[in-house]
């Protein structure tokens with residue numbers, strides 16, 4: 312008779328244990344009972360990079376990496392990209408259901424009426440160096456919002472928490488656009504309540520002195536679709552940081568700042584920027600074979616925009632983005648000269664045994680940068696364009712974590728590999744330290 316349990320025999324002691332299996336998972340704390348003696352703490356698991364550990368139960372986003380499936384609250388991401396707006400998707404992520412017409416109208420009204428930031432935020436952004444990276448400015452400024460809304464620390468009060476969630480989604484585009492304007496030495500443009508969420512962001516970023524600022528609705532729609540595709544991605548690096556910070560009951564502003572900092576890295580949301588820099592460095596289709604050879608030989612770095620911890624099949628977001636790229640190129644009337652390089656990289660990588668055997672496929676970042684480039688958005692802004700829509704996903708995950716009775720402050724264990732107790736050495740008896748040799752960087756994290 313099959314049972315939903317796992318029987319473990321500890322060959323160190325000969326003892327046998329039976330632990331429950333639920334949803335294909337065992338509880339790590341059930342292993343604690345496996346001990347060799349009274350002074351043994353109990354069996355731990357070792358899982359650097361969380362390769363095989365569920366840190367939470369979540370009902371928000373579902374991914375099947377082998378089949379290339381991504382769903383928000385049950386809806387396939389390509390259907391949402393086809394039929395919904397980003398604000399509908401943000402509502403869905405945070406509330407569990409798609410909004411009705413009146414719910415969406417109310418949500419849109421609330422977001423639209425919180426897009427302004429305190430004037431001191433303007434002077435705060437003004438204080439950055441002229442060449443500051445906009446992502447660094449975004450991280451710092453969103454964290455600084457915590458000081459403007461001290462009530463935000465009451466994270467268990469639903470009304471207060473929801474007010475900050477609205478503010479965060481509303482103010483991210485303003486801060487993002489102003490970070491860009493600062494880096495360009497251009498005056499800040501205040502939000503316009505007449506515009507949609509995405510159009511308002513483009514307006515604040517791009518308006519110069521036109522009497523009436525106009526942007527093609529299909530350009531706005533393309534960016535909105537990109538926002539939908541980036542809105543959530545379950546327990547990736549930045550979301551885990553968001554939950555980790557939130558688990559100490561820190562307010563959502565500092566938690567989003569931390570999550571955005573995690574997103575900034577080139578192995579995560581910074582990959583879109585890295586892809587474009589890589590394509591520019593390769594420069595022409597003729598140089599692709601030599602570049603691929605270097606990557607395979609381990610001397611040319613990684614093929615940025617390829618590979619994923621979870622997807623071992625085509626990233627479903629990349630599929631939508633590739634189609635979108637063609638539409639945007641038609642719309643703006645020019646193809647990026649780097650598109651040819653990207654297509655050739657993809658063609659070779661998808662037929663080369665090195666990439667095929669490791670199941671390395673293009674991910675969301677491979678083509679998104681080419682679209683941003685076609686929209687004349689500078690490379691530095693690419694990770695910022697990831698952070699704006701991911702805010703709704705982070706907040707949905709943050710709230711789910713706070714309301715989950717099983718969650719506790721995030722506090723992993725370690726395997727201690729340092730010295731055992733030793734006697735303090737007085738200054739005169741100390742020998743010069745032998746610092747560990749610099750190691751070659753080895754990327755090991757992912758979304």
Ligand code: CMC
Pocket residue numbers: 544547577578579580582606612613614615616617618619620621669671674675676754755756757758
């Ligand atoms: N180019 C060349 N080789 C690669 C690549 C790549 N992009 N990605 C993985 N590999 C190799 C890696 O060297 C290793 O080979 P071996 O088994 O011989 O040592 C094998 O594939 C497995 O790699 P891993 O580092 O153990 O895999 P991971 O799951 O820890 O890392 C990843 C996933 C996304 C960090 C990695 O694929 C990568 O660095 N990709 C490039 C950066 C990138 O595009 N990041 C964006 C991720 S999706 C956007 C987001 O949502 O954040």
